[in-house]
Amino acid sequence: MQKLVLIRHGESIWNKENRFTGWTDVDLSEEGVRQAHQAGQLLKKHGFTFDIGFTSVLKRSIKTLHFVLEEMDQLWIPVKKSWRLNERFYGALQGLNKAEIVQQYGEEQVHQWRRDPHAHPPAITENDERFPGHYLRYNDLTYRELPLTENLSETMTRALPFWHESIIPALKQNQKVIISAHGNSLRALVQYIENLSDEQVTQLDIPTATPWVYELDDRLNSIRHYYLD
Numbered sequence: 001m002q003k004l005v006l007i008r009h010g011e012s013i014w015n016k017e018n019r020f021t022g023w024t025d026v027d028l029s030e031e032g033v034r035q036a037h038q039a040g041q042l043l044k045k046h047g048f049t050f051d052i053g054f055t056s057v058l059k060r061s062i063k064t065l066h067f068v069l070e071e072m073d074q075l076w077i078p079v080k081k082s083w084r085l086n087e088r089f090y091g092a093l094q095g096l097n098k099a100e101i102v103q104q105y106g107e108e109q110v111h112q113w114r115r116d117p118h119a120h121p122p123a124i125t126e127n128d129e130r131f132p133g134h135y136l137r138y139n140d141l142t143y144r145e146l147p148l149t150e151n152l153s154e155t156m157t158r159a160l161p162f163w164h165e166s167i168i169p170a171l172k173q174n175q176k177v178i179i180s181a182h183g184n185s186l187r188a189l190v191q192y193i194e195n196l197s198d199e200q201v202t203q204l205d206i207p208t209a210t211p212w213v214y215e216l217d218d219r220l221n222s223i224r225h226y227y228l229d
């Protein structure tokens with residue numbers, strides 16, 4: 001039996017300010033840093049060790065993984081980063097305050113944008129400073145891979161090649177894996193791993209910096225999962 005750990009980054013400054021974040025590279029808040037250290041202590045206390053870590057190219061997840069590994073004295077393990085684990089690209093909502101958007105568009109519309117796997121938030125244009133094509137870290141993406149907006153189902157579609165090409169091979173080699181990512185990129189992975197319906201994933205909210213442990217059988221099917229606390 002093998003274990004896989006997923007962890008959403010600690011609270012970010014924009015989580016705290018209640019703003020849509022997406023691919024904006026916002027840092028952890030002080031509370032987020034504390035949460036990440038605490039998650040590392042918890043994993044250590046429960047006897048976890050890791051052979052490899054995977055994370056996005058956004059600092060809130062990278063730093064969360066770093067602080068977790070620091071607490072475990074495992075900073076030396078290889079860490080592979082990919083834009084494919086980034087948060088869902090929130091289009092023109094990125095940077096806006098969630099409560100103000102609710103006032104403007106109503107609770108139902110905003111809930112749909114946030115949680116319906118097929119709903120697209122309003123798109124940006126390529127002239128927008130938030131367009132990922134303006135950033136060096138996304139130089140390797142093809143034009144078609146650069147998002148203007150994304151729904152959860154598209155987040156899953158772009159995350160899965162990394163899952164199959166990098167994470168599954170590590171698990172197949174019996175490596176102990178930790179994935180540090182984001183609320184929606186993790187929802188997409190969980191939907192895939194557990195074969196959840198759209199209904200079920202709509203209800204799923206992943207808390208910050210709380211290790212989510214999968215126990216996997218020999219064929220890497222999930223036997224059970226639980227939050228470590």
Ligand SMILES: O=C(O)[C@@H](CO)OP(=O)(O)O
Binds near residue numbers: 019021023088183
């Ligand atoms: O703003 C975001 O990028 C995400 C995660 O914080 O928000 P939501 O929970 O609304 O999908």
